[in-house]
Amino acid sequence: MSPQAQNKRWWIWGPLLAVAFALAVFGDKTPVGGMTSVVAPVVPLAGVSPRNAGDTPPGSAPSTAVNHVLVPRDRLVREGRGAPVRDLFSQRSWAPAPSRAAPAPAPAPPPMAPAMPFLYLGKKLEEGRWEVYLGQGEKTFVVRVGMVLEGQYRVDSIKPPQMEMTYLPLGQVQGLSIGEVR
DSSP: HHHHHHHHHHHHHHHHHHHHHHHHHSSOOSSSEEEEEEEEOOOOOOOOOHHTTSOOOOOOOOOOOOEEEEOOOOHHHHHHHHHOOOOOOOOOOOOSSOSSSOOOOOOHHHHOHHHHHHEEEEEETTEEEEEEEEETTEEEEEEEETOOTTTEEEEEEEEEEEEEEETTTTTTTEEEEEEOOO
């Protein structure tokens, strides 16, 4: 190996060895999870006498002595940066935050009569009175004004093109289209 090649190597290895030596001698040697001693001046609390604070013996003046306080290293490093540690890979939601106050429940709607269960089949004018033919499943009804069907519906009026019936459990009037007169 030529002397010039060895000389070039020392230009690379020399500074690297110097940095490694400086870190070994002057670097931080506290363990990662260990406690670190922090030097903090004693500051008397406002409104508290030194005797109650336990800093100085009774009868002596407060001093500017130095306390050694043990602080966990990770807390010291985090506080030194000034910003709280954030989890960079935490889950985040774009949904709006739920409201703190629960909304008042909406008042319940008043009970409503069910849909008309009858199907219009036809009508007939007999002796000046209308008869309407209604179907419900397999049953067929011939109805006139004043009749009660199935104990739940009363026929109030038959005036083509509309027939009105009252749902008796709730007293609600419902209409049924029965077509025009021809």
